[in-house]
Amino acid sequence: MFENLTSGENLLRLWFYGFLAVGLIAGIASGFFKARKIQPSGFRWKIFGHEIGFGAINVFISGFTIGPATAWLTLNGWITFNEAPVEWWVIALEYVLYFFLFDTWFYWLHRWMHREPVYTLIHKLHHHSTSPNLMTTLSVNPLESIINGGFVPLFLTVFVVHPESMALILPTNIIMGLYVHSGYEFFPRWWNKSWTTKWFITATFHDQHHHYFVHNFGGYTTIWDRLCGTMRPKFEADYANPKAKRGRAPEAGQTETA
Numbered sequence: 660m661f662e663n664l665t666s667g668e669n670l671l672r673l674w675f676y677g678f679l680a681v682g683l684i685a686g687i688a689s690g691f692f693k694a695r696k697i698q699p700s701g702f703r704w705k706i707f708g709h710e711i712g713f714g715a716i717n718v719f720i721s722g723f724t725i726g727p728a729t730a731w732l733t734l735n736g737w738i739t740f741n742e743a744p745v746e747w748w749v750i751a752l753e754y755v756l757y758f759f760l761f762d763t764w765f766y767w768l769h770r771w772m773h774r775e776p777v778y779t780l781i782h783k784l785h786h787h788s789t790s791p792n793l794m795t796t797l798s799v800n801p802l803e804s805i806i807n808g809g810f811v812p813l814f815l816t817v818f819v820v821h822p823e824s825m826a827l828i829l830p831t832n833i834i835m836g837l838y839v840h841s842g843y844e845f846f847p848r849w850w851n852k853s854w855t856t857k858w859f860i861t862a863t864f865h866d867q868h869h870h871y872f873v874h875n876f877g878g879y880t881t882i883w884d885r886l887c888g889t890m891r892p893k894f895e896a897d898y899a900n901p902k903a904k905r906g907r908a909p910e911a912g913q914t915e916t917a
């Protein structure tokens with residue numbers, strides 16, 4: 660029947676189906692992201708602009724500090740890798756060691772950075788956004804980046820790991836940083852109800868740290884927050900029911916009131 664149609668009609672038909680398909684995909688995608696937005700009206704262009712500027716300064720300064728420091732440690736034999744063939748479980752063990760040691764490093768230094776005058780001098784810049792987005796990941800005082808990022812060369816100086824483990828560790832740092840600041844929750848609502856998963860942080864966990872300031876200091880896990888009683892009491896209830904009304908964001912140093 661197509662041979663009876665003119666090429667113009669075929670083109671119109673193609674446009675129509677194409678338009679329908681793009682509209683359907685866009686609709687599903689926008690519904691998908693809309694349903695997962697943690698703070699639906701939290702985004703501010705002005706803050707986003709600041710974050711791009713501070714992010715660029717941070718990447719420049721911390722990159723030219725941690726990079727040469729790591730290169731110097733490697734050239735002088737402080738950092739070495741075990742290049743021998745390795746079993747998968749050794750890589751898994753090295754990965755787990757890094758994961759929990761970095762989480763511990765991050766938690767305690769993060770809590771320290773919430774104390775004055777360190778908060779105002781260093782960490783406040785990162786808390787400019789009470790509703791984080793991907794750029795918030797980089798919008799950090801270079802000193803704070805050096806404190807957190809410096810853990811990698813420190814870890815590599817203390818432990819001789821396999822390059823295969825580093826190939827997993829470095830992307831983990833980037834992916835976790837971006838995910839927890841994404842502003843979107845992609846993990847399922849049962850996450851904190853399961854004993855196996857509730858120990859690992861989610862975007863909502865860190866988003867609430869930016870929203871309320873005084874809880875949820877963990878970087879990779881909820882373990883230290885649970886042990887030290889610094890997890891937001893309403894975190895699990897809000898996670899399970901994200902539509903629940905949220906309290907006002909307190910100023911840094913204040914206690915959460917709602």
Ligand SMILES: [Zn+2]
Nearest residue numbers: 769773782868
């Ligand atoms: Zn903080």
